[in-house]
Amino acid sequence: MPRPYEFSSMTTLVCFEAAARNASFKKAAQELNVTPAAISHQIKALEMDLKCSLFLRHHRGVELTEKGALLFVVIQRGFETISETLTQIRERPETVDVTIGATTAFSSLWLTPKISAFWKIHPSITVSQVVSDVPGMTSRCDLTIHYGNPQENGVEYRKLFQDHIIALGTTRFAAEHRIARLEDLLKAPLIHSSSNETGWTAWDD
Numbered sequence: 001m002p003r004p005y006e007f008s009s010m011t012t013l014v015c016f017e018a019a020a021r022n023a024s025f026k027k028a029a030q031e032l033n034v035t036p037a038a039i040s041h042q043i044k045a046l047e048m049d050l051k052c053s054l055f056l057r058h059h060r061g062v063e064l065t066e067k068g069a070l071l072f073v074v075i076q077r078g079f080e081t082i083s084e085t086l087t088q089i090r091e092r093p094e095t096v097d098v099t100i101g102a103t104t105a106f107s108s109l110w111l112t113p114k115i116s117a118f119w120k121i122h123p124s125i126t127v128s129q130v131v132s133d134v135p136g137m138t139s140r141c142d143l144t145i146h147y148g149n150p151q152e153n154g155v156e157y158r159k160l161f162q163d164h165i166i167a168l169g170t171t172r173f174a175a176e177h178r179i180a181r182l183e184d185l186l187k188a189p190l191i192h193s194s195s196n197e198t199g200w201t202a203w204d205d
Helices: 010-024 024-032 038-049 066-091 104-121 173-178 182-187
Strands: 055-058 063-064 100-101 128-131 143-145
Touching: 010 024, 010 038, 010 066, 063 066, 066 104, 100 104, 104 128
Parallel strands: 100 128, 100 143
Antiparallel strands: 055 063
């Protein structure tokens, strides 16, 4: 199964960041409570993985190469973001102030980035998510964002978006299956998902 991120070993990245920030393998070793030889070993492993030199070794210390400096800036920025997020999580109370239900796509592509921005403005408010593509799985939520028509009694609905559905295809596909009008699609191979639970728009609709 492919990895979602093309990372080198996290141990090598941590050692590299400490060595680059301190401009010294010895100081990095003291900070991480390991030996300078261990730091040197991790840096060599990272350089072998990246197939380039990250440091210029001098008698009294080390100096970043151009690629090393580029990597250091990116790693430091990432570590700072992680550190800030961990600090926010530690300081945030365990109680949940509001629970939001949403579909997988809506949560990952829109809601989660918005919540991160919201926390920066309102760090004392805890927001939790229930992510599900199956209707009825968000009953314990304070509010939900999902597909459908407002039909349930006693629940307040607000329309956020309206889908505009169109059929897309290449000119080659249209030529091969002789598609010149909408009805011609019925004679072409159509891939769809059938489920009584979702109520999503299908080809028949």
